Amino acid sequence: xxxxxxxxxxxxxxxxxxxxxxxxxxxxxxxxxxxxxxxxxxxxxxxxxxxxxxxxxxxxxxxxxxxxxxxxxxxxxxxxxxxxxxxxxxxxxxxxxxxxxxxxxxxxxxxxxxxxxxxxxxxxxxxxxxxxxxxxxxxxxxxxxxxxxxxxxxxxxxxxxxxxxxxxxxxxxxxxxxxxxxxxxxxxxxxxxxxxxxxxxxxxxxxxxxxxxxxxxxxxxxxxxxxxxxxxxxxxxxxxxxxxxxxxxxxxxxxxxxxxxxxxxxxxxxxxxxxxxxxxxxxxxxxxxxxxxxxxxxxxxxxxxxxxxxxxxxxxxxxxxxxxxxxxxxxxxxxxxxxxxxxxxxxxxxxxxxxxxxxxxxxxxxxxxxxxxxxxxxxxxxxxxxxxxxxxxxxxxxxxxxxxxxxxxxxxxxxxxxxxxxxxxxxxxxxx
Amino acid sequence: xxxxxxxxxxxxxxxxxxxxxxxxxxxxxxxxxxxxxxxxxxxxxxxxxxxxxxxxxxxxxxxxxxxxxxxxxxxxxxxxxxxxxxxxxxxxxxxxxxxxxxxxxxxxxxxxxxxxxxxxxxxxxxxxxxxxxxxxxxxxxxxxxxxxxxxxxxxxxxxxxxxxxxxxxxxxxxxxxxxxxxxxxxxxxxxxxxxxxxxxxxxxxxxxxxxxxxxxxxxxxxxxxxxxxxxxxxxxxxxxxxxxxxxxxxxxxxxxxxxxxxxxxxxxxxxxxxxxxxxxxxxxxxxxxxxxxxxxxxxxxxxxxxxxxxxxxxxxxxxxxxxxxxxxxxxxxxxxxxxxxxxxxxxxxxxxxxxxxxxxxxxxxxxxxxxxxxxxxxxxxxxxxxxxxxxxxxxxxxxxxxxxxxxxxxxxxxxxxxxxxxxxxxxxxxxx
Numbered sequence: 001x002x003x004x005x006x007x008x009x010x011x012x013x014x015x016x017x018x019x020x021x022x023x024x025x026x027x028x029x030x031x032x033x034x035x036x037x038x039x040x041x042x043x044x045x046x047x048x049x050x051x052x053x054x055x056x057x058x059x060x061x062x063x064x065x066x067x068x069x070x071x072x073x074x075x076x077x078x079x080x081x082x083x084x085x086x087x088x089x090x091x092x093x094x095x096x097x098x099x100x101x102x103x104x105x106x107x108x109x110x111x112x113x114x115x116x117x118x119x120x121x122x123x124x125x126x127x128x129x130x131x132x133x134x135x136x137x138x139x140x141x142x143x144x145x146x147x148x149x150x151x152x153x154x155x156x157x158x159x160x161x162x163x164x165x166x167x168x169x170x171x172x173x174x175x176x177x178x179x180x181x182x183x184x185x186x187x188x189x190x191x192x193x194x195x196x197x198x199x200x201x202x203x204x205x206x207x208x209x210x211x212x213x214x215x216x217x218x219x220x221x222x223x224x225x226x227x228x229x230x231x232x233x234x235x236x237x238x239x240x241x242x243x244x245x246x247x248x249x250x251x252x253x254x255x256x257x258x259x260x261x262x263x264x265x266x267x268x269x270x271x272x273x274x275x276x277x278x279x280x281x282x283x284x285x286x287x288x289x290x291x292x293x294x295x296x297x298x299x300x301x302x303x304x305x306x307x308x309x310x311x312x313x314x315x316x317x318x319x320x321x322x323x324x325x326x327x328x329x330x331x332x333x334x335x336x337x338x339x340x341x342x343x344x345x346x347x348x349x350x351x352x353x354x355x356x357x358x359x360x361x362x363x364x365x366x367x368x369x370x371x372x373x374x375x376x377x378x379x380x381x382x383x384x385x386x387x388x389x390x391x392x393x394x395x396x397x398x399x400x401x402x403x404x405x406x407x408x409x410x411x412x413x414x415x416x417x418x419x420x421x422x423x424x425x426x427x428x429x430x431x432x
Numbered sequence: 433x434x435x436x437x438x439x440x441x442x443x444x445x446x447x448x449x450x451x452x453x454x455x456x457x458x459x460x461x462x463x464x465x466x467x468x469x470x471x472x473x474x475x476x477x478x479x480x481x482x483x484x485x486x487x488x489x490x491x492x493x494x495x496x497x498x499x500x501x502x503x504x505x506x507x508x509x510x511x512x513x514x515x516x517x518x519x520x521x522x523x524x525x526x527x528x529x530x531x532x533x534x535x536x537x538x539x540x541x542x543x544x545x546x547x548x549x550x551x552x553x554x555x556x557x558x559x560x561x562x563x564x565x566x567x568x569x570x571x572x573x574x575x576x577x578x579x580x581x582x583x584x585x586x587x588x589x590x591x592x593x594x595x596x597x598x599x600x601x602x603x604x605x606x607x608x609x610x611x612x613x614x615x616x617x618x619x620x621x622x623x624x625x626x627x628x629x630x631x632x633x634x635x636x637x638x639x640x641x642x643x644x645x646x647x648x649x650x651x652x653x654x655x656x657x658x659x660x661x662x663x664x665x666x667x668x669x670x671x672x673x674x675x676x677x678x679x680x681x682x683x684x685x686x687x688x689x690x691x692x693x694x695x696x697x698x699x700x701x702x703x704x705x706x707x708x709x710x711x712x713x714x715x716x717x718x719x720x721x722x723x724x725x726x727x728x729x730x731x732x733x734x735x736x737x738x739x740x741x742x743x744x745x746x747x748x749x750x751x752x753x754x755x756x757x758x759x760x761x762x763x764x765x766x767x768x769x770x771x772x773x774x775x776x777x778x779x780x781x782x783x784x785x786x787x788x789x790x791x792x793x794x795x796x797x798x799x800x801x802x803x804x805x806x807x808x809x810x811x812x813x814x815x816x817x818x819x820x821x822x823x824x825x826x827x828x829x830x831x832x833x834x835x836x837x838x839x840x841x842x843x844x845x846x847x848x849x850x851x852x853x854x855x856x857x858x859x860x861x862x863x864x
Contacts (some may be wrong), residue, residue: 035846052845093577138506144505241511414468
């Protein structure tokens with residue numbers, strides 16, 4: 001029996017670690033509570049009806065089925081027994097490890113307003129994406145039915161809280177839907193009348209990007225008709241709209257649909273892990289790690305991706321897919337080197353750049369010394385994402401789907417689905 | 433203002449009526465509680481992970497967006513006011529008609545055992561399909577985790593109740609998944625060990641098909657390892673399995689997954705409609721109609737598709753998509769002719785034949801005088817379905833997806849998703 005590696009989480013970090021370890025003399029168990037890997041940078045395309053969930057998800061078993069010494073387990077790790085070196089699942093079963101890699105990512109943070117979670121869904125899971133898709137489409141449907149002017153206006157107002165890449169991409173896609181995709185589909189409303197607000201607390205949208213790209217992104221959004229509000233804080237959210245505070249002044253925006261793209265915090269397992277190992281999580285709940293991504297005093301415990309607090313040149317590395325991939329590969333290399341009694345240099349994040357699309361044909365990009373925006377940036381975005389999706393078995397279909405949608409101005413996956421809706425129906429019918 | 437036609441239901445019948453009426457001098461309102469038309473003959477492919485819901489659904493608005501005098505409304509019709517000539521929606525709003533076409537289809541019938549609905553889900557909606565997909569995949573996941581032999585056997589036993597086309601297609605696809613798609617994905621179990629039972633009350637599976645095709649279908653299923661049980665009635669279903677009565681003998685099949693493909697009955701609106709017009713529904717709850725598909729004494733009320741009781745040569749016309757399409761087109765023609773004061777011959781169903789696939793490469797077909805099975809029948813099935821999907825904007829993508837799956841032996845959309853699962857997670861996490 002070889003060295004036993006348990007990987008918790010099958011996102012970009014966990015999956016890349018598992019793939020790399022497939023070539024080594026180790027027994028790997030990958031545990032995830034979902035049976036698929038999710039290409040989360042494209043989740044906003046599911047939320048806006050361009051892609052189906054199946055097109056951006058790959059069954060973990062299938063991705064790893066050639067690695068005969070890799071086992072995939074559907075389950076949720078809720079605790080860890082550091083002394084016996086076992087992770088503990090929600091059904092109380094235990095899996096022993098010699099080295100464990102934790103990669104369960106992050107979840108939304110509503111900044112001490114947990115009651116906002118229901119009112120303003122975020123975009124982390126497939127279920128989030130299909131729920132948001134239903135909300136967006138239902139807003140137009142309800143506006144079509146409503147004859148009251150004020151109500152209709154609120155139905156057609158969409159507020160996106162958070163001006164990072166997710167918020168910007170959502171706002172752009174939503175503008176495209178209302179201006180382009182739905183044009184001609186309704187009889188009582190004009191979908192292009194939709195008001196889209198993007199609220200950002202910092203001085204600029206895309207605050208982590210170079211300033212002139214933020215300016216370019218804001219210009220692109222304005223061209224699409226999106227109202228950006230920077231240096232603005234959301235102070236209240238309810239069923240009827242949001243209250244925004246900017247320049248000492250509070251404004252009310254009546255809106256039936258509010259989406260959350262603001263804060264994230266480490267997944268709850270980070271807290272458990274910190275407690276069991278005696279380290280102190282950072283402000284976002286992340287586990288602080290050593291230069292080799294292990295927990296202080298526990299070289300056998302590695303933490304990677306969004307749940308790791310790793311400072312480089314005094315700054316936390318960004319919470320994006322490339323960081324997780326690089327850390328996943330590093331963790332695999334570290335384990336291999338240790339088994340060979342070889343040294344490993346500390347982890348170093350290599351910044352390949354940042355990219356965000358803004359609707360059709362526009363994007364902003366920062367790649368090495370190059371900073372550019374517009375159509376060429378959009379082509380770059382397309383190319384980079386297609387390259388990454390090469391990891392996916394259905395990559396070619398996404399290309400076909402995108403090409404089809406691009407030329408027909410259509411989004412095929414415009415389905416209002418969901419248990420909730422169904423239950424309502426049953427309940428309603430029960431009354432008859 | 434022209435003649436007002438209200439169409440209730442956007443399935444095959446309602447959609448074809450709406451399309452045909454788009455060319456006439458009438459104002460059409462199509463009301464459906466879903467925002468999309470569903471290509472339901474391919475629902476089993478969603479349930480078995482071959483296609484995504486978005487690939488077999490088309491937004492009704494998009495399908496009809498060029499018909500400027502056609503309005504699409506998201507809503508559920510729950511009643512009708514025959515005197516004022518208005519249909520009544522669940523939100524109590526009313527829509528006036530000069531002619532109304534009812535086409536809300538059918539739902540499952542559990543033969544006086546409503547408690548079986550939760551235990552043995554049927555396959556009518558997108559939510560049904562994704563729920564079944566989750567159940568099937570979870571069964572293999574649970575078997576991989578369970579070390580108890582008996583439990584594992586029950587996890588890997590699948591019972592399909594009803595040997596009509598849906599049951600046969602589900603059984604074939606499930607056999608293909610366990611023998612082919614999942615091969616090599618698991619470490620503790622062999623997915624090919626799965627036991628698949630198909631239970632049919634009549635003497636043969638596919639009882640509505642010519643006998644020698646039923647024999648061919650059964651032979652194909654047996655080759656795939658499916659156990660068919662004919663002249664067998666399900667007398668009990670619970671969490672642990674089903675009880676089957678055949679030849680006076682009761683047998684117990686321990687099984688964790690039971691799927692319902694047996695009875696159907698008309699949608700609940702049929703009952704309301706019969707009550708308001710004073711006609712008596714047939715045994716399956718369908719509304720009896722005149723030779724021109726109208727309700728006796730109400731020439732302005734037409735009923736088409738699965739909810740209409742229409743006898744031809746003394747026999748109810750089959751509850752399949754072609755019947756609904758033909759009746760939809762007939763209803764449109766009838767309305768046009770009436771406005772022109774022209775007569776219309778009574779409706780006559782033209783039987784184009786029957787087709788059912790059995791896993792990969794096999795099918796049975798009856799087309800006019802031709803009855804055949806095997807690979808050529810499968811090609812015919814493929815061709816016919818591709819032709820019909822030409823109505824769909826994303827037809828080409830299905831071709832690509834099928835070709836891809838066929839050659840790679842893969843099914844890309846193998847996702848375990850759903851609100852329920854998510855809620856469980858939240859609840860569990862709340863305990864930590």
